[in-house]
Amino acid sequence: MYTIHTPEGTRDRLFAECRERRQVQRALTALFARRGYAEVSTPEVEFYDLFLQSGSPLPQESMLKIIDRSGKIMVMRPDCTTPIARVAATKLKTLPLPQRLFYDQTVFRSGQAHKGGSSEIAQCGVELMGAAGQKADLEVVALAVDALRACGVEDYHVELGHVGFFRDLAGRVDMPATVIEQMRLLIEGKNFAALNDLLEPYAGQGACKALRRLSRLFGGADVLDEAEALSGGSAALVYLRQLYNALSKAGYGDHIRFDLGMVHQIDYYTGVVFRGYVEGAGDAVLSGGRYDNLTEAFGRAAPATGFAVDVDAVAGCLPEEGAAGLETLVHYKADALDRALAAVDAAPAGTVELSPCESVEETVALAKEKGARAVLVLEDGIERRVDL
Amino acid sequence: MSERLRIALSKGRLQDKAVELFEAMGLDCAPIKDPGRRLVHAIPNYPLEAVLAKAPDVITYVEHGVCDLGIVGKDTILEQGKSFYEVLDLGFGRCRFALAVKEGTNFYGTYKTRRIASKYPNVARAFFEKKGMDVDIIKIEGSVELAPILDLADAIVDIVETGSTLKANGLAPIEDVCRVSARLIVNTASMKLHKAAIDDFISRCERELERRS
Numbered sequence: 001m002y003t004i005h006t007p008e009g010t011r012d013r014l015f016a017e018c019r020e021r022r023q024v025q026r027a028l029t030a031l032f033a034r035r036g037y038a039e040v041s042t043p044e045v046e047f048y049d050l051f052l053q054s055g056s057p058l059p060q061e062s063m064l065k066i067i068d069r070s071g072k073i074m075v076m077r078p079d080c081t082t083p084i085a086r087v088a089a090t091k092l093k094t095l096p097l098p099q100r101l102f103y104d105q106t107v108f109r110s111g112q113a114h115k116g117g118s119s120e121i122a123q124c125g126v127e128l129m130g131a132a133g134q135k136a137d138l139e140v141v142a143l144a145v146d147a148l149r150a151c152g153v154e155d156y157h158v159e160l161g162h163v164g165f166f167r168d169l170a171g172r173v174d175m176p177a178t179v180i181e182q183m184r185l186l187i188e189g190k191n192f193a194a195l196n197d198l199l200e201p202y203a204g205q206g207a208c209k210a211l212r213r214l215s216r217l218f219g220g221a222d223v224l225d226e227a228e229a230l231s232g233g234s235a236a237l238v239y240l241r242q243l244y245n246a247l248s249k250a251g252y253g254d255h256i257r258f259d260l261g262m263v264h265q266i267d268y269y270t271g272v273v274f275r276g277y278v279e280g281a282g283d284a285v286l287s288g289g290r291y292d293n294l295t296e297a298f299g300r301a302a303p304a305t306g307f308a309v310d311v312d313a314v315a316g317c318l319p320e321e322g323a324a325g326l327e328t329l330v331h332y333k334a335d336a337l338d339r340a341l342a343a344v345d346a347a348p349a350g351t352v353e354l355s356p357c358e359s360v361e362e363t364v365a366l367a368k369e370k371g372a373r374a375v376l377v378l379e380d381g382i383e384r385r386v387d388l
Numbered sequence: 389m390s391e392r393l394r395i396a397l398s399k400g401r402l403q404d405k406a407v408e409l410f411e412a413m414g415l416d417c418a419p420i421k422d423p424g425r426r427l428v429h430a431i432p433n434y435p436l437e438a439v440l441a442k443a444p445d446v447i448t449y450v451e452h453g454v455c456d457l458g459i460v461g462k463d464t465i466l467e468q469g470k471s472f473y474e475v476l477d478l479g480f481g482r483c484r485f486a487l488a489v490k491e492g493t494n495f496y497g498t499y500k501t502r503r504i505a506s507k508y509p510n511v512a513r514a515f516f517e518k519k520g521m522d523v524d525i526i527k528i529e530g531s532v533e534l535a536p537i538l539d540l541a542d543a544i545v546d547i548v549e550t551g552s553t554l555k556a557n558g559l560a561p562i563e564d565v566c567r568v569s570a571r572l573i574v575n576t577a578s579m580k581l582h583k584a585a586i587d588d589f590i591s592r593c594e595r596e597l598e599r600r601s
Contacts, residue, residue, distance in 0.1 A: 159580060190473035190579065192590075219583055257580070277580050282453020283471070284577065 009111055009119030019323065020315035021122060025104055027150040028124040028309060032102035035143060037126050040101050042083035044108075048073040054297040056082050057265040064108045064119070076108035080123055081306060082294070088129040089298035097130025097302055118312070125288070125308030129295065132303035134239070137272050137290065138246055140305050144286055145247075145255045147307075148276050151314045155279035157255045158286065159218070160243065161262030163269045164236035165227070166214065172207035183211065187261045190215045207231065218259035227260055243272065268294075274307065280317035285310050324348050326370055329355045331363040332378040339378050352376075364388070391585050392435040393578075394428075396455040398443040398464070402570050405480040406459045412599075413592045435585065444468055447573070456578035456586065462568035463547055467508045473579055476572040476593055479600065485511055485565035486548040490536050491558050495543055502542040505535030512545040515565045533557040 006012060013021065029039070048065060051058060056079065064076040077083065080103050088099055104124045111119050124147075128140055141158060148156040166187070170180050179198070186195040195215055202208050210230035217223045224241050231237070240258065247256050262273050269289040276286030288307020295302045330352060332340035344352045353372075355363040360377055367375050367388060375386040397406050397420075407417045410431075419429040420438050430437045441449060443464040449455040450472050458472075461481055465474065485508070489495045495502065503524040506512040516523045528535055528544075535541040537557060547568070548554065548561055572593060579586055 155581070157580075189470070190475055190574070192475050193477040194474075218580065259580070277577050279581055282451065282575055282577055 011118065011120075015323065016320070017312075017315070020318050021311055023318070024151050024309075024311045024315045025122070025124055027152065028147055028311075029102065029104050031143075031147060031150045032124075032126055035100070035139075037100040037102040040084060040087060040103055041105060042077065042080070042087060042103070044077050044106070045074050046077060046083055048075045050086060051075065051078060051082055054082050054085070054294060055268065057268040062109045062111070064110050077105070078109060079107055080105060080125060080308060081127060081291070084127050085129070085295045085304065086298050088127070088302065088304075089295045089300035093300050098136070099129040100126065101129065102126045122311035123308040124311055125306060127304060127306035129304045130302040131305075132292065134242060134246070136303075136305060137243060140288070140307065141243065141256075141272070141274060142247060142250065142252055144274060144276055144288065144307050145252050147309055148255075148278060148286060148314070151309075151318070153278045153280075153314060153317050154319075156276060157257050158274050158276045159257045159259045159262070160240060161259050161273045162236035162240055162271060163263065163266050163273060163289075164239075164271065165231075165234050165260050166263045166266065168234045168236060169207045169211050169214070169231060173202055173205045173211070175202060184263050184266060187211075187215045188263050190261060192216065214263075215261040217261055218257070220257060221253075223258045223260060240272070272305070276307075276309070278314060278317045281313050283313070285313040285317070324350045326353060326372045327351045328374045328376050329353055329363055329367040329370070329372050330376045330378065331355045331357065331360050333380065336378040339383075343376060343378070360386075391582055392430075392437055393456045393582060393585050393589060394454070395436060395438050395457040395459065396441050396446040396449045397438055397458075398446050398460050398570075399440050402443075402459060402461060402481045403440060405570065406478075409478065409480070409593070409596060412596050436589070447472070450573050450575050453575045453577055456575050456582060457589065458573045459570055460573060462571055463508065463511070465571060465573070466511050466514075466566070466568070469510070470573075471576070473574040473576060474571050475574055475590060476597070478570040478572055478593070479597055481570040482567070483547050483549045483569075484567045485515075485545060486561035487515070487543055487545055487563040487565060488536075488548070488554050488559045488561045489543045491560045493542075495562060503540070504543050504545055505532050505541035506545040507532055508545060508547075511565065515545060533559060 045066065058078050063078040066074045068074055084101055084103060092099055102125065107121050107123055109119050109121065126143060128136055141160065144158050183198055186198060192215055196212055199208055199212050210227065213230055217227050221244055224237055228237055244256060247253060268291055270292040271290035273289030275284035278285050286307055286309045290305040292303040295304060328351065330340045330343050340354055344354060355366060357363040357366055363375050364386060373388055377384050377386060397403050407420055410417050415431050416433045423429060428437050428439050439455065443460050446458040446460040447464060447468050450458040459478065463485065501522055501524060503526060504512050505526045505528045507528060509525045509527045512525050526541060532544045532546045533553060535544060536559060545565055551561060554561060574586060
């Protein structure tokens, strides 16, 4: 006895879901290739140690594990960046930097049961390995905006933050490390009230004013002004403003916003971080940032930045388009195969199909059952159309 | 402000308090108080519509973004985990999680593995993990007080308001686990996509909360 349903978190995707997923993948991979990124593909199964030793920010309970015959712990690829950093630092180590790499593959996560989340997530993304500084960040952020546009969604924006701003402020207050971590969690969760309470005892310290506001510092470029006024300035803010000016000048300004309270995975990211939002999706659909310390774990230190797009989340926001329905069945004698195929190939995809039936009557019956509107009969050199 | 936000309210005790808060904020709550057969209640004088749901569903609706905002107890948030913004402590619906045992028993006076009954197994587990204690946790759906009485469990972790239910069943709270109250939660994407509308709603809430304190 075997079970005929799919495991929790996995699903069969039929027709429109596949079409929309493919549409997003095509748009993204074409864009990435046009910008000089080359595709790489990594194994679906990797050693657990790879993610452990490189300091991956993923919690171990979210990785799907397998034990191989020798007793080694393997995981189903839980993220794309770590394996690609491994490739860049090993197989590609003799190539000159920077390397522009893109991927179109699935990551696996063991999510919480019955939350409606998927444990197979199709991701398309890029990694720009071996380039530091403003131009590298500009290139990748602009690509993130272009990526959302290319997908065909209507209302979208990319939000920038910088882990340096939080680190700078936290470094200015005299506070135990445990409180700093508590504060970080409250800022990340935008827990306005609890953050205020936590910081009450430190209210006398200069940077506190900015930290108390940090979870609210998101929105348009004016949040940079507010952050500057509150903090008395910070290198991270100067950097974000330079990015913003350059992006605005290139016409990206309308799709750029800021969230200075983006303080997730603070030990992993080392600079600019960003997320993309699309009207219709309940969470960010694009996520990325600078991670300069990752590849060092694999023997070749290289500054890097990149992002991943959650393909199905974006596909879910596309305006619904019905597929072309079947219109005509082609009934043909075996010697008219060439003409029959020509008729199928000439029509829009999915509108004309070959009939496998032996008699015209059977074909007509089949055409009616499938909802086609006509049968094209090709036999003995003649061609006639039967409208239903 | 043309966009209409949608808020999910926890049914029951928190619902009445939430309506009280909304009315104090100047929102016309007549459609919520007299729902008829409708399930979605549009506020006539503010771009907001409300749906009523069981507390855990409030979190689900907000996490999936079908509701932009939600009002839910911290007890439910602690039990369900979270991927949303928890922006405000609304100050009402205050109570506490407590560890309660049969009156007169010494819960900590043995090395035997203790068995804990709770409607909130995750809260109970986190509490004992922090203490470094191994316990067996049993999920109970209904009256948790019954479990120690029937000797199914040595203790319970449950919401305590006045303690009278515990007392009537011969149980006594021996330790606070944590305090809880109603929270305003926001979907992470809505917060960004409808910032102006959500800011307006939050600041109205804050003004009223400030007035109350």
